[in-house]
Amino acid sequence: MNDRLARLKNFYKKHKRLPSYSEMLKLFNLSSKNAVFKIIQKLVESGLFKKENNKLAPTSKFFALPLLGVVKAGFPILAEENRDYLTLDEYLIEDPQSSFLLKVSGDSLIGLGIFDGDIVIIERKRLATSGDIVLAQIDREWALKILKKDGIKAHLESANPKYPPFYPKQELQIFGVVKAVVRKFN
Amino acid sequence: MNDRLARLKNFYKKHKRLPSYSEMLKLFNLSSKNAVFKIIQKLVESGLFKKENNKLAPTSKFFALPLLGVVKAGFPILAEENRDYLTLDEYLIEDPQSSFLLKVSGDSLIGLGIFDGDIVIIERKRLATSGDIVLAQIDREWALKILKKDGIKAHLESANPKYPPFYPKQELQIFGVVKAVVRKFN
DNA sequence: TGACAAAGTGAACATTTGTTTACTATAATG
DNA sequence: CATTATAGTAAACAAATGTTCACTTTGTCA
Numbered sequence: 001m002n003d004r005l006a007r008l009k010n011f012y013k014k015h016k017r018l019p020s021y022s023e024m025l026k027l028f029n030l031s032s033k034n035a036v037f038k039i040i041q042k043l044v045e046s047g048l049f050k051k052e053n054n055k056l057a058p059t060s061k062f063f064a065l066p067l068l069g070v071v072k073a074g075f076p077i078l079a080e081e082n083r084d085y086l087t088l089d090e091y092l093i094e095d096p097q098s099s100f101l102l103k104v105s106g107d108s109l110i111g112l113g114i115f116d117g118d119i120v121i122i123e124r125k126r127l128a129t130s131g132d133i134v135l136a137q138i139d140r141e142w143a144l145k146i147l148k149k150d151g152i153k154a155h156l157e158s159a160n161p162k163y164p165p166f167y168p169k170q171e172l173q174i175f176g177v178v179k180a181v182v183r184k185f186n
Numbered sequence: 187m188n189d190r191l192a193r194l195k196n197f198y199k200k201h202k203r204l205p206s207y208s209e210m211l212k213l214f215n216l217s218s219k220n221a222v223f224k225i226i227q228k229l230v231e232s233g234l235f236k237k238e239n240n241k242l243a244p245t246s247k248f249f250a251l252p253l254l255g256v257v258k259a260g261f262p263i264l265a266e267e268n269r270d271y272l273t274l275d276e277y278l279i280e281d282p283q284s285s286f287l288l289k290v291s292g293d294s295l296i297g298l299g300i301f302d303g304d305i306v307i308i309e310r311k312r313l314a315t316s317g318d319i320v321l322a323q324i325d326r327e328w329a330l331k332i333l334k335k336d337g338i339k340a341h342l343e344s345a346n347p348k349y350p351p352f353y354p355k356q357e358l359q360i361f362g363v364v365k366a367v368v369r370k371f372n
Numbered sequence: 373t374g375a376c377a378a379a380g381t382g383a384a385c386a387t388t389t390g391t392t393t394a395c396t397a398t399a400a401t402g
Numbered sequence: 403c404a405t406t407a408t409a410g411t412a413a414a415c416a417a418a419t420g421t422t423c424a425c426t427t428t429g430t431c432a
Contacts, residue, residue, distance in 0.1 A: 006283065013282075017203070017243040021390060032411045037391070039409090054390055054418085057203040065279065067287040067305070086287055086305075088274045092368060093251065096199075097192060101253040101272055113299035113369065119253070119272075133371065182278060182368045183299065185319065207420060218381045223421070225379090240388085240420055 004028055004039060005048065009062075018049075018056055063087050092180040098124045099179070102135065104144060109133065111159030112146075118183045120144070122176040130154075133178035138168050147174070190214055190225060191234070195248075204235075204242055249273050278366040284310045285365070288321065290330060295319065297345030298332075304369045306330070308362040316340075319364035324354050333360070 007027050011019050019027055024036045040056065043049050048062045064085035093099050104118045112133065114120065120133075128134050130149035135142070138156055145156035145166065156166040193213050197205050205213055210222045226242065229235050234248045250271035279285050290304045298319065300306065306319075314320050316335035321328070324342055331342035331352065342352040 009283070015238070015243055016245065016248075017241065020241070020388080022388075030410070032413095033390080034392080034412085035410050040390095051390095052201070055203065055206070056390090057201055059202065062202075063275070065282065065285055065287050065307070067289065069289065088278055088307075088368060089249070091305075092274055092370060096251065097195070099251055101251050103253065103255065110299070113296070113301050113304075115299050118299075119277075121251070121274075178371060180368060180370045182274060182366060184278060184366045185364060206418080208418075216380070218383095219420080220382085220422080221380045226420095237420095242420090 005043070008043075012058070012062075018058065060087060060090070061085050088182075092121055092182070094179065095123060100124070100176075102144070104181075106144075108145065108158040108160050108163050111161075114159070114178075114181050115183065118181050120178045121180040121182070123179050124176045126174050128174050128177050134174050135176045135178070137171075137173045137175065138166055139170055139172075144178070191229070194229075198244065198248075204244065246273055246276070247271050274368075278307055278368070280365065281309060286310070286362075288330070290367075292330075294331065294344040294346050294349050297347075300345070300364075300367050301369065304367050306364045307366040307368070309365050310362045312360050314360050314363045320360050321362045321364070323357075323359045323361065324352055325356055325358075330364070 008018065008024075011023075011027060021033050021036045021040075024040075025031065025033065028036065028039070030036060040049065044051060047059060050057055050059050064087045067084040067086045089096075100122055102120050102122055104114055104120055105116055107116055109115075114133075122135050128147050130147060132147050133144065134147045134156075135144050136147070136156065137143070143156055143166065145158055148155055148157050148165070154172055155168065156172070158165075194204065194210075197209075197213060207219050207222045207226075210225075211217065211219065214222065214225070216222060226235065230237060233245060235242055236245050237243075250273045253270040253272045275282075286308055288306050288308055290300055290306055291302055293302055295301075300319070308321050314333050316333060318333050319330065320333045320342075321330050322333070322342065323329070329342055329352065331344055334341055334343050334351070340358055341354065342358070344351075
């Protein structure tokens with residue numbers, strides 16, 4: 001049954017771990033651990049779980065959502081076969097240890113599709129390339145803007161014609177680089 | 187040591203599960219399980235893990251990234267104290283069972299900040315409200331557009347003045363609603 | 373220096389784990 | 403129908419699990 005898998009996903013969502021075989025007995029309404037053993041064996045074969053020295057763990061496929069092909073007016077969605085699987089956390093966050101999130105306010109980056117209320121993923125580092133969107137302190141004021149380097153000097157720009165470029169009077173210190181944006185609708 | 191936590195995170199990233207106490211012995215270069223026991227106890231107290239009938243599991247805090255406060259030109263980032271923690275998957279995907287991802291192509295939704303190459307999270311359902319961004323089939327052609335309802339009739343619009351509205355000649359069938367967008371830079 | 377907490381060792385132990393074996397019930401198939 | 407694979411039961415078992423106890427080492431701070 002595929003509803004077994006759904007129960008496992010529910011359990012995982014709730015407990016952030018997989019149930020033990022004895023816990024699965026209750027979860028599946030079974031009364032023999034061997035039944036569970038066989039069920040898990042099939043799930044391992046289908047690539048949803050893996051085992052390493054008798055410890056069960058989910059694979060990425062277990063967490064991930066199917067990524068369908070490119071949508072363009074008139075173009076059909078790719079078939080089931082060439083499905084890719086993606087976990088948003090893994091896809092968006094390369095180095096979790098040095099990353100953090102930031103809620104954006106203001107419309108200074110709308111040109112890049114970063115709106116008020118969006119959340120950006122920032123990687124902590126002091127060096128950035130010209131063109132990067134950076135979290136920086138310019139003359140002691142925080143800003144989320146585009147870094148522009150002209151020779152050794154650097155300034156910040158917006159992605160909105162409403163705002164002029166910012167040239168630092170004293171100092172411009174970079175704290176991190178925006179690696180991704182996410183936006184929830186509704 | 188905080189580098190213990192880093193090692194646990196590495197292990198989790200690699201194996202998609204927590205190590206057992208005996209595995210932690212090696213991971214921490216220790217030789218007594220009691221040392222491990224005490225270490226874990228502290229991590230439980232600090233809210234990074236939880237235990238339920240002797241089974242260890244991470245909490246959301248373990249996975250999540252800190253979400254800092256609103257950034258606005260001149261406004262400082264909120265202090266460490268009022269930190270929130272967020273997992274992107276949990277934040278963006280409400281119902282994983284009925285959701286899938288789609289890579290966007292085309293510029294028909296730039297007005298809503300959805301660009302070519304972005305990935306949208308779509309929830310499978312046949313009903314949508316006027317104003318929702320929907321994945322639909324209009325006269326047998328796939329489209330990712332804005333649904334507009336006028337009375338009982340419905341049509342699709344773009345978020346780009348370049349494109350005219352689409353009025354279905356025969357049928358307009360909705361397959362899902364866009365719940366979120368994500369975009370990676372570089 | 374001395375006192376005391378924090379961190380680690382080592383061994384012991386009841387429970388629980390995943391696996392195996394042998395057997396039965398159910399369903400599917402030609 | 404008989405046959406054969408599939409799904410489930412029941413019991414037994416070695417190995418590994420998390421916990422506890424008593425003790426030692428290391429570090430901290432007054």
